[in-house]
Amino acid sequence: MARVTRARAFMVDLVPKVRRTDAIQSFKSQETIFVVVEDAEGARGMGYSYTIGDGGPSVLALLQHTLLPRLMGQDADRIEAVWRDLLFHTHATAVGPIMSLALAAVDTALWDLRGHKTGLPLHVLAGGAKAEVPMYTTEGGWLHLSPEALVEDALAAQAQGFRGSKVKIGKPALSEDAARLGAVRAALGDSYEIMTDANQSMTAAEALRRVPMLEQFNIGWFEEPLPADDIAGHRRLQALSRVPVAVGESLYSPGQFADYITTGACGIVQADVARVGGITPWLKVAHMAEACNMAICPHFLMELHVSLVCAVPNAPWLEYIPQLEDIAAPMGRADGMALAPQAAGLGIEWDDDRLRAQTVAGSAFEITEGTP
Template sequence: MLMPALSHARHKVQSIVSRMQPWAIAEAHALLVRIPVQPPKGDAIQKFSALELPIVRITDAAGNSGVGFGYTIGQGGSTILELIRKELLPKLEGRDSRRIGSIYDTLLKSVHALGPGVVLSNALAAIDVALWDLNARRNNVPLHYMLGGAKDKVPVYNTDVGWLSRELDEMIDLSKQAVRREGFRALKLKVGKPDLQEDVERVGKVRKAVGDQITIMIDANQSWTVAEAIRRLQPLQKFNLFWIEEPLPATDIQGYCELAKHISIPRAGGESIYDPTIFYDNIRQGALDILQPDIARVGGITAAMAVCGMANAANLMVAPHVSPELSLTVAAAIPTSIFIEYIPQMEPVLKRKIKIEDGNAIAPDVPGHGIEFDEQALRRYEVKL
């Protein structure tokens, strides 16, 4: 039986909620989960052994709820959670959950002094995604329809086969398995070995193993200078590569423009751009051929769709970065999407995996973004803070 004081508080909250409009935000909660990644994954600049998910659930006065999340590769999750809990969630109570743009603007301005960056963007994204999910669920429509509904399926490439930390034989075996058993038609390989010839050997042997009909991209994870990129990419061009991803630091817009004068491989990037206005600068100066907004790192669906709108106006292709379960919603909504990225790191806490058929990810035909977390798994991996 509830203690009298707690019972009174509960009745008081229920009374307040009963006076709200049904779409008013009644509750908002946040937690952090940390999923081990074993063996650790590595690229040209880093290795990581965990995936962190700051998760937000928002409920309206009618009892409808939506879930959103950001992510880190093992660093900063507690900082993001603290920002969400202490600075952002208190500003949501009673707000009209339908007015996502207004809420986004309020939250962004309230913490503008923190400056743009991955911590702020992740915090905003977790709330923003939850609001979009809530609205789509309330209206009983798939979120990708609500955002534009351009497609029911999107091509998907497998990055998990190509980590730089994998031995060459393992990478070849996994690449062949992804193509022959799992139906992938595109693979991404990490590059950036100290010895250029090792990069050439790895890419060349995977190309030979999977054949010329399979799309291959490469990713240097911002590890080169312009001069290094030109030198390293010239011997790789013969492998018919679909793009070179992040050959340079994301801030080097002029470097990306210079690279295009020397290399024929299309330039892709955007996962390390945390503000839509910086995407605008890249588009205006012709720095990138393919935009890769990361929904968590750019600030959520609201910000990602702004980037996609600019890409559409500039006739540029879009391939959202990681989080395939959520990236699929954005990619299926827009006409200019060409790929989403498959890395199965969230699967330990999901009720169902993303559906892949003949090299395409199938957009879920359910209300909201279609991502359902396994509550028992969340409790298992929750970080108590």
């Protein structure tokens, strides 16, 4: 039994190097919550979770007062059992983002620990379907950018081997969205994939108005057109659209994905490993989608998701948004392909000195077995 005897947590606040805007918000910062777990044999694993600028201290509080004390003494080898125990222990606050984000930090740390103890990288531990995956970039598709800037970034990405770009939509006028997408399509050609993301900004009627325009430009998917809890609206929209509807970054449990999949309310699922509660539930969603002949194209966190999309057979894309460059070595990539890390565990090469230097004052704490 690999009994968990110690855990510590801390937070690092990462400010984006470029301005990131969509139809409803700006990305202020990445509050990155880390959890390090240690077993009785001295083996360690480090996982993480994140917010986009708000809620980080609440995630840390849930870890400090509830999840990490509950984790002490449990068998780190039994990740499924631990995940289910922690989920049930917090069932009065589930399902929701704070609980899922906190649980994800623990779960990813346990998978990292397992990788280090077995010597295997995450993409092999979790399935080993492939060793690389095509990337599309979102970093140059933000809503405030002009059509000219969108084209310039997409051309540069294409020259680097990227196979596609995501363009944020949700301008006040349909004609503005059409001008942005039309410029990119005209400049990049028919073989370059263009995805769109409305970030839950539209009414059902407004989203339906945009479908013919998206079909005209052969758009790869229409992401989060409606509020995430509007399953019926997404189902009606998907039934009337030849463009796949993509959802998932704002869903927080496998059960929520099941509702979308079984009712035909989406064509692509986009589970975020942090927001869905960790690697354990992410794999459940991926296999659920596979069983329904559906792709999973995860949201954000490319340095962690690269291993997961290479673990399963139904993940055709990795989203490129660099965010960890100040605290970790760059993710491996070549000719527009992301390469599955070969190092044991999560395979992220953290810079310990920078992590210490950038830890938010007062955020760090430690829990040990026997702590009252």
